[in-house]
Every structure is written in structure tokens, then in C-alpha cells.
Amino acid sequence: MNKSAELVEPMTDFQNYLAEKRKLVDGEIDRLLPKVTEHPRELHEAIRYSALAKAKRVRPILALTAYEALGGSDFEMALPPICALELLHSYSLIHDDLPCMDNDDLRRGLPTVHKKFDEGIAVLAGDALHDLAFQWTARSGKIELVHELAIATGSYGMIGGQVADMEAEGRPVTAGEIEFIHTRKTAALIRCSLRFGAILAGAKAPCMEALTLYGEKLGLAFQIVDDILDIEGDQDKLGKEIGSDEKNSKATYPAAVGLPESHRIADNLIKEAIAALSNCDFPTQRLTELARYIAQRES
Amino acid sequence: MNKSAELVEPMTDFQNYLAEKRKLVDGEIDRLLPKVTEHPRELHEAIRYSALAKAKRVRPILALTAYEALGGSDFEMALPPICALELLHSYSLIHDDLPCMDNDDLRRGLPTVHKKFDEGIAVLAGDALHDLAFQWTARSGKIELVHELAIATGSYGMIGGQVADMEAEGRPVTAGEIEFIHTRKTAALIRCSLRFGAILAGAKAPCMEALTLYGEKLGLAFQIVDDILDIEGDQDKLGKEIGSDEKNSKATYPAAVGLPESHRIADNLIKEAIAALSNCDFPTQRLTELARYIAQRES
Numbered sequence: 231m232n233k234s235a236e237l238v239e240p241m242t243d244f245q246n247y248l249a250e251k252r253k254l255v256d257g258e259i260d261r262l263l264p265k266v267t268e269h270p271r272e273l274h275e276a277i278r279y280s281a282l283a284k285a286k287r288v289r290p291i292l293a294l295t296a297y298e299a300l301g302g303s304d305f306e307m308a309l310p311p312i313c314a315l316e317l318l319h320s321y322s323l324i325h326d327d328l329p330c331m332d333n334d335d336l337r338r339g340l341p342t343v344h345k346k347f348d349e350g351i352a353v354l355a356g357d358a359l360h361d362l363a364f365q366w367t368a369r370s371g372k373i374e375l376v377h378e379l380a381i382a383t384g385s386y387g388m389i390g391g392q393v394a395d396m397e398a399e400g401r402p403v404t405a406g407e408i409e410f411i412h413t414r415k416t417a418a419l420i421r422c423s424l425r426f427g428a429i430l431a432g433a434k435a436p437c438m439e440a441l442t443l444y445g446e447k448l449g450l451a452f453q454i455v456d457d458i459l460d461i462e463g464d465q466d467k468l469g470k471e472i473g474s475d476e477k478n479s480k481a482t483y484p485a486a487v488g489l490p491e492s493h494r495i496a497d498n499l500i501k502e503a504i505a506a507l508s509n510c511d512f513p514t515q516r517l518t519e520l521a522r523y524i525a526q527r528e529s
Numbered sequence: 530m531n532k533s534a535e536l537v538e539p540m541t542d543f544q545n546y547l548a549e550k551r552k553l554v555d556g557e558i559d560r561l562l563p564k565v566t567e568h569p570r571e572l573h574e575a576i577r578y579s580a581l582a583k584a585k586r587v588r589p590i591l592a593l594t595a596y597e598a599l600g601g602s603d604f605e606m607a608l609p610p611i612c613a614l615e616l617l618h619s620y621s622l623i624h625d626d627l628p629c630m631d632n633d634d635l636r637r638g639l640p641t642v643h644k645k646f647d648e649g650i651a652v653l654a655g656d657a658l659h660d661l662a663f664q665w666t667a668r669s670g671k672i673e674l675v676h677e678l679a680i681a682t683g684s685y686g687m688i689g690g691q692v693a694d695m696e697a698e699g700r701p702v703t704a705g706e707i708e709f710i711h712t713r714k715t716a717a718l719i720r721c722s723l724r725f726g727a728i729l730a731g732a733k734a735p736c737m738e739a740l741t742l743y744g745e746k747l748g749l750a751f752q753i754v755d756d757i758l759d760i761e762g763d764q765d766k767l768g769k770e771i772g773s774d775e776k777n778s779k780a781t782y783p784a785a786v787g788l789p790e791s792h793r794i795a796d797n798l799i800k801e802a803i804a805a806l807s808n809c810d811f812p813t814q815r816l817t818e819l820a821r822y823i824a825q826r827e828s
Contacts, residue, residue: 264684269709270692273684325656330648349629350695353652354688357624360656361683364663368675376667376675384660385563385572389653393569396649410568 244519248291255290256282258309259316262366276347276355277362281320283338284469286529288452289315289423295520296427296441299512308430311375314366315423318383321359322419324352326392332478339469374429382422391415398481408486409450416456417449424448440510444517447503452524454496457482459528461489467529500525543818547590554589555581557608558615561665575646575654576661580619582637583768587751587823588614588722594819595726595740598811607729610674613665614722617682620658621718623651625691631777638768673728681721690714697780707785708749715755716748723747739809743816746802751823753795756781758827760788766828799824 241249259281264274293312302308327334327342328349335345344352367375381387391414398407424445428438459468460475461484475482483492503521507514540548558580563573592611601607626633626641627648634644643651666674680686690713697706723744727737758767759774760783774781782791802820806813 268685270684270689270696272696273689273692277684325652328652330652351692353624353627353629354692354695356656357659358684358688360659361679361688364675365679365683368672368679371672373667373670373672373675376663376672380660380664380667384664385569385576385657386567389657389660390569390572393572393650393653396653397569397571 244516244523247516247519248523251291251294252287254309255287255294255313255316258313262310262313263362272347272351273355273358276343276351277358279340279346280324280343280355281317281359283340285316285338286527287316288524289319289419292420292445292448292517292520293423293427293430295516296424297431299514299517300428300431300433300437301512302427302431307370310366310369311372311426311430314363314379315419315426317359317363317366318379319419321356321363322383322388322392324356324359328352331392331396332474334470334474336470370430372429375426378422378425378429382418387414387418387422388416391418395481400479403481403486405483405486408481408483411481412450412453412483413446416453417446420449420452421445437510437512440506443506444503444521447499447506448521448524451496451499451503451521454483454492454499455525455527457484458489458492458496464528469529496525543815543822546815546818547822550590550593551586553608554586554593554612554615557612561609561612562661571646571650572654572657575642575650576657578639578645579623579642579654580616580658582639584615584637585826585828586615588618588718591719591744591747591816591819592722592726592729594815595723596730598813598816599727599730599732599736600811601726601730606669609665609668610671610725610729613662613678614718614725616658616662616665617678618718620655620662621682621687621691623655623658627651630691630695631773633769633773635769669729671728674725677721677724677728681717686713686717686721687715690717694780699778702780702785704782704785707780707782710780711749711752711782712745715752716745719748719751720744736809736811739805742805743802743820746798746805747820747823750795750798750802750820753782753791753798754824754826756783757788757791757795763827768828795824 263278263281266275266278268274290312293315297308297312323337324343326332327337328344334342336342340346343355364376364379367379383389391411394411395415398411421442424441425438428441433441457475460472460482463472465472475485483495487495500521504518507517562577562580565574565577567573589611592614596607596611622636623642625631626636627643633641635641639645642654663675663678666678682688690710693710694714697710720741723740724737727740732740756774759771759781762771764771774784782794786794799820803817806816
């Protein structure tokens, strides 16, 4: 064993699990996306630049973990819609970063799409990823997934949350308003990811309800931790500028209730997410580990 | 009869047909869209402002006409996906009009969405309409429609055409390049509209092929007529500025092959569209009238 190898801490079983699932998701996205050699090249380059940037893949990993916990094993059918969740997330990041929205220069450690290409390409690459997400979802043959995705990401879900977020900029907001925003702009797609896994595996109502509740609590916690990391996080680990929420006078939990209370609320939500699975008759260890990982993540 | 009524020309049977179908489509879109009283109000206001502006409703009327020609009569099932075609079109207009794209101030006789509201709302209202289009399509329960729509409007279809269109701005282009652009940016969704009608009615392969070919020819003609109207049209009737293609050095048929040749190509395409239906065993009169209407329209 050489010296540098000695310094590397061995990966835990859960870290190995995450790395393996990420590799599976990355490989499938790469395989299914249009190649850069296909016309119009600049569009396909921008799509791949965004969707294949190094990322946590939280949404597909949650869906995949729920799917496997419920006994799902038809990956040829399940992986395209599961990866569609990541495309949907990628499109939302491209549009969020636009100058007329959050005006961010850095994303996942790289220039944002409108910085690397231009604004027009960024709008259209987002739009094309949005279409691809529905195309990959439809490949499963399950129409209810299309319905779930459209509701979770539309005007009552993610986009509704984004607009409420923009409207709240620069003015004091109540804890209730922040919860409205975070539940929609972030938690809706995370909740939908768990429901994707459950629907793909043909889950019965009690499992579906437990995973939905787990997803709601986890999704809200995810965004609160995001808010906290924008203050306490490490810019290099995050791959984006910190302090941007304060700069843009964003509605965040720390701004509304302070940092200590934000930590307390996030911790409680993680506990509630884990508790939601307590009466399930399927293995929940990985989902529990994922909840703790989301609470403790540094990026 | 009073004097002003005497001056109004009676509507032809076809004009009555168009007016009746438009009313049906307008009513269904109004009924299915989220109300402005629903939160976030500004988003729902922008969505309704765009989708309910006075418009020709060409895509849903084509789909509906094909559906009825093939004997379809379940409007409760068929109208939501048929109206989804118009939402998809509305979203594409909002994003096309953005300052980073065509930077247009006027659409359908009204200020564009980013002028009436702001750029952020315009991006997000487009995104939400995009989701709604898939949601309404999914209501039919027919997964193949979702697939059709995603392909027609994604990077190999409408969005691919938009990017190729942007790339071609300000440089000379060949007739082949223009055909590539127009086939994708406009004809793909019109072709898809005919296929929606056919799929909803459970059409057999020969009908499907005939309507697909009709849609391809008609869709390309539609965009060439659009190019011609941008030069020869009446701004008041069009409801948008004329001369914007030349101002933006856009790739158009008149720019590539001249006006007389553009007229000739459009006329030929209309004839080919009508000829595509010649061996069909369903009533094709309305589709033939629609093709002529698209060639002769003034807006």
C-alpha cells in the first residue's frame, strides 16, 4: 500500500451504496441522452453539460431505493423514468440560474449554462430537458407517472414555489409562507421521486402513503439544509457561491426563524421522515440512511 | 335589420365551422386552466393571459377535425389532450418572445408576457404551461400521446428547430437549412396535432400515415405563409409587428428563395397536403378546407 492510499479513509457500506447507485444513474443518463454529434450540436452539448455534471443524484437514488425496497427489479423499465427525475431537476436549475431569475454564475463547480453558452441556449436547453423528462417517463408505459410528474413540477408544485419565492424576495416573510415556498419548490419533486419508486414497484396504499409522507418531510428538510449550507457551507464543496440567499434577500428558514431554530426544525423533519417508515413491511434501512445523509450532507 | 348589420357579410359554412370549434376549444381551455384566484396569483394570471388571448387555435382544430373525421365522439376524453396542443404552442410563444430570444413586444395584439409581467414570470409561466400540456395529455390515459408530444416538441423537434433558427440568424442559409428549421420549429407540432387526432380515434396505419403526411406538408406551408405574412401582412390583422424577420436577419423562405418562389412552394405544399388524403376512406372535406384556409389566411 502506498502512502497516499493510506491517507484515504475506507468508504462505509452506505458510501459504497451511494457511489454504486450514482454510477448506475450517471451511466443511464449518459446512454439515453442525445449525442453531441447530433444536430443541433450546441443544444445537445448544453443538455449534456448540464445533465452530466457531477451531482449527488438525490432524486433518482431516492426513487431507486424505494423501488428496490419494494422488491422492484425490472431496471430496463424503471431506470428511464427514475432518471427523468434528474433531468427535470437539471432543467429547473438551468432556468433558476438565468439572469432574470437568481442570476448565478456557478453551478456544480462549473459556469452556469447561460455563462458557458448563452441565455437563449440556456432557456431552450432547459425546455428540451423538460421534454426529455416526460419522454423518459412515458417509456415506462405508466401514465400515472406522467400525471404525478406534471403536477409535482407545475404551477401547484415546483413552479408555483419558484414564483412564490420570487414574490417574497426582499420583504419579511412568515414561517408559514416559507413552508409554502419550500414545500413546493423543492419538496414536491422529492415527494414525487418516492412516489415514482412506489408506483413503479406497484406499491399498495399503505406503502404509498408511508413513502409519500417520508418524501414530504425529507423534501422540506432538504431545502432547509440547503438554506443553512448557503450560510455555513464550504463554497468549494458546494460547487456554487455561498451567501447568495442573503445577497438576493431570499425567503429562507434562517432569515425567518434564525439558524439554531432552522437546525432544530430540519432535525425534527428528518426524525419524522424516518418515523413515517416505522410500520412498513419492507426493508427501510437504506431510506433511513438516506434521510440522515441528507441532514448531514456538506454539499 | 339595421344599417350596420347589413354591412356584415354572412359567414360561410366553413367560417361557422371554425368559429364553433374555436369556441369549443376556448371554453375547454378556460374551464381546465387554474383560476386566477389560486396561489400564486401572478403566475396563474400570466398563464391565463397567454393561453386565453384571442387566437386561431389551428393546432387543436386540426386535431379535433381529424378526430371527428375518423368517427371520434368522446369529447370528454379527447378535448384535454387536444387543448394541450394549444398550451404547448402558448408556452413556446412566451419563451420565443423573451429578450434573449426574438425580443418581441407584441403578440396576438397584446403586450408579450415579459412586457405585461416580467421576464422571470414569463420563463416560469412558459414552464408551467409546458407541464400543464403534459398533464392534460396524460388525462386521456394514452401514453403514446405523451411520447408523441415529447418527441415533437423536444430537441429533435420544435426546440431543435428553434436552436437551428437562432444559429442561422444573420448569415446566408440554403433552402435545405431552412427546410430543416421550419420542419422542426413549426411543422413538428402541427404534424403531431394530426397524429393526436388519429391516435385518439384509434386510427389504423393507412389513415395514420395519410394524416401524418398531410400534417408534414401543411406544417411546412404554415411556416412559409408565416414568413410571407411577416413581409406582406397587415400588422393590425396579425396582432404582431411585421418586418421582424428582416430586422432580426432571420432564416426565412423569402430571404432564401425570394417571395414569388416562396408563394409557389407554399401553394405546392398545400396541394400535396390535400393530395395526401385522396385515398382515405373517411370524410376529408374539412381538412381540405383547413389546408386552403392556412394558405390564404391573413393572420
